Amino acid sequence: MPSKPRNRIGEIYGKLTVIRASDRRTKSGNAYWWCRCSCGREREVAGDKLSTNLNRRKPVVTACLVCSKELQIEGVCAKNDREERKRRAEAERQRMALKGRVPDSWLRLPLTDAHAREQGKVLFFRGTHCLRGHLAPYRINGGCLACSGQKPSAHEH
Structure with missing residues (x-):
């Protein structure tokens, strides 16, 4: 059974604010989180895609699909x-x-x-x-x- 993810509720990543945990997991076991964009739309994002590190090599998610585009x-x-x-x-x-x-x-x-x-x-x-x-x-x-x-x-x- 996978470990319990750290609580990210309330954390802000770009335009996204984490609002609640999801029941889903990635293939590697990372938890998904429901995030609300500053425009009001919600998006489910894998925990390993949420980061404030600007020098990170892996892609990060910082907005809903519409705002990202x-x-x-x-x-x-x-x-x-x-x-x-x-x-x-x-x-x-x-x-x-x-x-x-x-x-x-x-x-x-x-x-x-x-x-x-x-x-x-x-x-x-x-x-x-x-x-x-x-x-x-x-x-x-x-x-x-x-x-x-x-x-x-x-x-x-």
């Missing part, structure tokens, strides 16, 4: 925002090095495809060479304009 989406959005800021900073740096060597109209274009979408534009200019070596603006859902024959590359002046 929202937290995951927020995390992905924050990561994407950080990466977009890096892309824009890099594009700005590359474009500054090209000032005077490319048309000024290209330097007035948005920095990245996401930047172009925000402004409702179709073209953007990062200041990088395409796979074929052209230095030209790009279309949002396409490629280099020089590759499609719409604009000459800056190297072909």
